Amino acid sequence: MVHLEHFSEHPLDYINEFHTTERVRIDSCPHCFTRRRLHLHGIYHRHVIWHEDVFSIPVQRHYCIHCGKTVSILPSFCHSGFQLALPFLLELLWAFFNMIPSPNTLAHQHRHFISRRFLLCMNRLIEYFRICEDPLIVFPDFWHEKAIKLLEMVYSVGKPHIFAKRYYDHFKKGFMAL
Numbered sequence: 001m002v003h004l005e006h007f008s009e010h011p012l013d014y015i016n017e018f019h020t021t022e023r024v025r026i027d028s029c030p031h032c033f034t035r036r037r038l039h040l041h042g043i044y045h046r047h048v049i050w051h052e053d054v055f056s057i058p059v060q061r062h063y064c065i066h067c068g069k070t071v072s073i074l075p076s077f078c079h080s081g082f083q084l085a086l087p088f089l090l091e092l093l094w095a096f097f098n099m100i101p102s103p104n105t106l107a108h109q110h111r112h113f114i115s116r117r118f119l120l121c122m123n124r125l126i127e128y129f130r131i132c133e134d135p136l137i138v139f140p141d142f143w144h145e146k147a148i149k150l151l152e153m154v155y156s157v158g159k160p161h162i163f164a165k166r167y168y169d170h171f172k173k174g175f176m177a178l
Protein backbone atom coordinates (compact mmCIF):
# COMPACT_ATOMS: atom_id res chain seq x y z
CA MET A 1 0.00 0.00 0.00
CA VAL A 2 1.04 3.55 -0.67
CA HIS A 3 0.62 6.69 1.36
CA LEU A 4 1.07 10.03 -0.45
CA GLU A 5 2.86 12.85 1.31
CA HIS A 6 3.79 16.37 0.18
CA PHE A 7 7.53 16.88 -0.05
CA SER A 8 9.47 19.00 -2.54
CA GLU A 9 7.70 19.52 -5.82
CA HIS A 10 10.61 18.44 -8.01
CA PRO A 11 12.25 14.98 -7.92
CA LEU A 12 15.74 16.47 -7.74
CA ASP A 13 14.90 18.48 -4.60
CA TYR A 14 13.18 15.45 -3.12
CA ILE A 15 16.30 13.32 -3.74
CA ASN A 16 18.64 15.95 -2.30
CA GLU A 17 16.52 16.42 0.81
CA PHE A 18 15.61 12.77 1.34
CA HIS A 19 18.33 11.85 3.83
CA THR A 20 18.14 15.05 5.86
CA THR A 21 14.34 15.28 6.08
CA GLU A 22 12.77 13.77 9.19
CA ARG A 23 10.95 10.55 8.34
CA VAL A 24 7.17 10.62 8.13
CA ARG A 25 5.89 8.11 10.71
CA ILE A 26 2.73 6.04 10.44
CA ASP A 27 1.04 5.59 13.80
CA SER A 28 -1.70 3.18 12.85
CA CYS A 29 -1.65 0.47 10.22
CA PRO A 30 -3.89 1.14 7.20
CA HIS A 31 -4.08 -2.64 6.57
CA CYS A 32 -5.09 -4.06 9.95
CA PHE A 33 -5.82 -0.78 11.80
CA THR A 34 -3.64 -1.71 14.77
CA ARG A 35 -2.58 1.40 16.70
CA ARG A 36 1.10 0.56 16.78
CA ARG A 37 3.61 2.73 15.01
CA LEU A 38 4.96 1.02 11.90
CA HIS A 39 8.67 0.25 11.77
CA LEU A 40 10.93 1.89 9.22
CA HIS A 41 11.64 -0.98 6.87
CA GLY A 42 14.26 -0.04 4.34
CA ILE A 43 14.27 2.07 1.24
CA TYR A 44 13.67 1.11 -2.36
CA HIS A 45 14.10 3.10 -5.53
CA ARG A 46 11.56 3.79 -8.25
CA HIS A 47 11.76 5.69 -11.52
CA VAL A 48 10.02 8.98 -12.14
CA ILE A 49 9.72 10.33 -15.67
CA TRP A 50 9.76 14.10 -15.46
CA HIS A 51 9.34 15.46 -18.97
CA GLU A 52 12.64 14.60 -20.73
CA ASP A 53 14.38 13.44 -17.55
CA VAL A 54 14.19 10.18 -15.67
CA PHE A 55 15.02 10.17 -11.96
CA SER A 56 15.54 7.27 -9.61
CA ILE A 57 14.01 8.37 -6.32
CA PRO A 58 14.32 6.70 -2.90
CA VAL A 59 11.08 5.62 -1.23
CA GLN A 60 10.75 4.88 2.48
CA ARG A 61 8.99 1.63 3.31
CA HIS A 62 7.24 0.96 6.64
CA TYR A 63 6.39 -2.40 8.15
CA CYS A 64 3.55 -3.45 10.46
CA ILE A 65 4.71 -6.10 12.92
CA HIS A 66 1.10 -6.98 13.65
CA CYS A 67 -0.03 -8.03 10.14
CA GLY A 68 3.32 -8.19 8.35
CA LYS A 69 2.27 -5.82 5.57
CA THR A 70 4.11 -2.76 4.34
CA VAL A 71 3.27 0.84 3.48
CA SER A 72 5.42 3.05 1.25
CA ILE A 73 5.52 6.82 1.49
CA LEU A 74 5.44 8.23 -2.02
CA PRO A 75 6.01 11.92 -2.74
CA SER A 76 2.80 13.46 -4.02
CA PHE A 77 4.31 14.27 -7.45
CA CYS A 78 4.10 10.50 -8.10
CA HIS A 79 1.10 8.40 -8.99
CA SER A 80 1.22 4.85 -7.71
CA GLY A 81 1.65 2.39 -10.57
CA PHE A 82 2.85 5.05 -13.05
CA GLN A 83 6.38 6.17 -13.75
CA LEU A 84 5.18 9.46 -15.24
CA ALA A 85 5.38 12.29 -12.74
CA LEU A 86 2.05 13.91 -12.06
CA PRO A 87 2.59 17.30 -13.77
CA PHE A 88 3.88 15.53 -16.89
CA LEU A 89 1.08 12.97 -16.84
CA LEU A 90 -1.57 15.72 -16.68
CA GLU A 91 0.19 17.69 -19.40
CA LEU A 92 0.08 14.64 -21.70
CA LEU A 93 -3.61 14.10 -20.95
CA TRP A 94 -4.35 17.75 -21.63
CA ALA A 95 -2.46 17.62 -24.93
CA PHE A 96 -4.21 14.42 -25.98
CA PHE A 97 -7.76 15.59 -25.34
CA ASN A 98 -7.05 19.01 -26.86
CA MET A 99 -5.47 17.35 -29.90
CA ILE A 100 -2.11 19.09 -29.50
CA PRO A 101 0.52 17.07 -31.44
CA SER A 102 3.01 14.95 -29.47
CA PRO A 103 6.59 16.24 -29.37
CA ASN A 104 8.00 12.72 -29.82
CA THR A 105 7.09 9.02 -30.21
CA LEU A 106 7.56 8.22 -26.53
CA ALA A 107 5.19 10.98 -25.44
CA HIS A 108 2.77 9.75 -28.10
CA GLN A 109 2.81 6.18 -26.74
CA HIS A 110 2.48 7.33 -23.13
CA ARG A 111 -0.43 9.59 -23.81
CA HIS A 112 -2.43 6.98 -25.67
CA PHE A 113 -2.13 4.58 -22.76
CA ILE A 114 -2.90 7.13 -20.06
CA SER A 115 -5.78 8.66 -22.01
CA ARG A 116 -7.52 5.29 -22.25
CA ARG A 117 -6.98 4.84 -18.53
CA PHE A 118 -8.27 8.34 -17.76
CA LEU A 119 -11.48 7.63 -19.67
CA LEU A 120 -12.03 4.55 -17.51
CA CYS A 121 -11.57 6.62 -14.36
CA MET A 122 -13.82 9.55 -15.27
CA ASN A 123 -16.89 8.39 -13.40
CA ARG A 124 -15.01 8.22 -10.12
CA LEU A 125 -13.56 11.67 -10.78
CA ILE A 126 -17.06 13.03 -11.34
CA GLU A 127 -18.12 11.41 -8.08
CA TYR A 128 -15.16 13.03 -6.33
CA PHE A 129 -15.99 16.53 -7.56
CA ARG A 130 -19.68 16.08 -6.78
CA ILE A 131 -18.86 15.01 -3.23
CA CYS A 132 -16.04 17.43 -2.53
CA GLU A 133 -17.03 20.52 -4.50
CA ASP A 134 -20.57 20.74 -5.77
CA PRO A 135 -23.22 17.99 -5.90
CA LEU A 136 -24.98 19.80 -8.75
CA ILE A 137 -22.07 20.11 -11.17
CA VAL A 138 -23.19 19.20 -14.68
CA PHE A 139 -20.79 17.46 -17.03
CA PRO A 140 -21.01 17.27 -20.83
CA ASP A 141 -22.37 14.01 -22.23
CA PHE A 142 -19.68 13.56 -24.84
CA TRP A 143 -16.65 11.75 -23.37
CA HIS A 144 -14.14 14.05 -25.03
CA GLU A 145 -15.65 17.25 -23.63
CA LYS A 146 -16.21 15.54 -20.31
CA ALA A 147 -12.49 14.68 -20.10
CA ILE A 148 -11.49 18.29 -20.83
CA LYS A 149 -13.88 19.65 -18.22
CA LEU A 150 -12.54 17.19 -15.63
CA LEU A 151 -8.95 18.16 -16.39
CA GLU A 152 -9.89 21.84 -16.05
CA MET A 153 -11.38 21.03 -12.66
CA VAL A 154 -8.26 19.13 -11.63
CA TYR A 155 -6.13 22.15 -12.56
CA SER A 156 -8.52 24.52 -10.79
CA VAL A 157 -7.74 22.83 -7.45
CA GLY A 158 -4.24 24.33 -7.69
CA LYS A 159 -1.00 22.47 -8.13
CA PRO A 160 -1.59 18.93 -9.43
CA HIS A 161 -0.14 17.20 -6.37
CA ILE A 162 -2.58 19.04 -4.07
CA PHE A 163 -5.50 17.55 -5.99
CA ALA A 164 -3.84 14.11 -6.26
CA LYS A 165 -3.28 13.78 -2.52
CA ARG A 166 -6.79 14.98 -1.66
CA TYR A 167 -8.23 12.46 -4.07
CA TYR A 168 -5.97 9.70 -2.76
CA ASP A 169 -6.85 10.44 0.87
CA HIS A 170 -10.54 10.36 -0.04
CA PHE A 171 -10.69 7.15 -2.10
CA LYS A 172 -7.48 5.46 -0.85
CA LYS A 173 -6.44 5.06 -4.44
CA GLY A 174 -5.01 7.30 -7.15
CA PHE A 175 -7.28 9.12 -9.60
CA MET A 176 -5.81 7.00 -12.42
CA ALA A 177 -6.09 3.67 -10.58
CA LEU A 178 -8.63 1.12 -11.76
Ligand SMILES: [Zn+2]
Binds near residue numbers: 030032033068069
Ligand atom coordinates in the same frame (compact mmCIF):
# COMPACT_ATOMS: atom_id res chain seq x y z
ZN1 LIG B 1 -0.99 -4.03 10.11
